Amino acid sequence: MVGLLPLKENIGVRVPAGQPQSLTDMMVHHELHTTGSGVKLNWLRAAVLGANDGIVSVASIVVGVAGASDSSGFIFTAGVAGLAAGALSMAVGEYVSVSTQRDTEKALLEKERLELLNEPEEELDELASLYEEKGLTKATARTVAEELTAHDAFAAHVDAELHIDPKALTNPWHAAIASGASFLSGAFIPLIAIVLPPASLRLPVTFAAVLGALVITGTLSAQAGGANKLKATLRVVLGGALAMAITFGVGKMFGVIGI
Numbered sequence: 001m002v003g004l005l006p007l008k009e010n011i012g013v014r015v016p017a018g019q020p021q022s023l024t025d026m027m028v029h030h031e032l033h034t035t036g037s038g039v040k041l042n043w044l045r046a047a048v049l050g051a052n053d054g055i056v057s058v059a060s061i062v063v064g065v066a067g068a069s070d071s072s073g074f075i076f077t078a079g080v081a082g083l084a085a086g087a088l089s090m091a092v093g094e095y096v097s098v099s100t101q102r103d104t105e106k107a108l109l110e111k112e113r114l115e116l117l118n119e120p121e122e123e124l125d126e127l128a129s130l131y132e133e134k135g136l137t138k139a140t141a142r143t144v145a146e147e148l149t150a151h152d153a154f155a156a157h158v159d160a161e162l163h164i165d166p167k168a169l170t171n172p173w174h175a176a177i178a179s180g181a182s183f184l185s186g187a188f189i190p191l192i193a194i195v196l197p198p199a200s201l202r203l204p205v206t207f208a209a210v211l212g213a214l215v216i217t218g219t220l221s222a223q224a225g226g227a228n229k230l231k232a233t234l235r236v237v238l239g240g241a242l243a244m245a246i247t248f249g250v251g252k253m254f255g256v257i258g259i
């Protein structure tokens, strides 16, 4: 699957789909697997999970309110409030988490830069020992470390030691917008499904639309993670159905009490 995905530009190599042919291909293949496509898959996974979240939370909110009230106005208002609250909370949460990670990565890069400046000999030894640990002989590891250091010492250390691509640090604003937008894209489904049909069909239409949407997100997330599709989809669909059933029950209960 790796070769089918669009590759990041800064890798600058394109690998055809299928089995790697040579050692170089295998190294490139591995590189793509752990960096380029890994990042892409993480984003796809995050987007699908965000959409999933939007579907289940807003579906539960509108179904819960529908359990207590027949008022289209109430149901719609609750759904819109849930949609806005969820999207904003996802965006803020993502902004904070990515900012923190980015600060940590920047601090590590700065530390590495200073170490290379102040103790280049120790850093060369360190790089050589890293390659030795990977299975190279002492002499080869030394040669590799020396050549990489001569070429671009900082890039070599960042790659071997920190596993960070300094050119590919995640922008917290992009992550926040992507996260909020993916929640929104999912949240619209139950909101539209409960508002459009006549009152008597509201709940069955919403249940059907939500479970159908969850089949899609479940399949997509299983595909992104390379997991068993049926199992993953079943989990997502059952989880969503359970959430709607419980909030409907809660709404019904409070509706009867008249709170």
Ligand SMILES: [Zn+2]
Pocket (backbone or CB within 6 Å): 112, 115, 123, 126, 157, 161
């Ligand atoms: Zn180092």
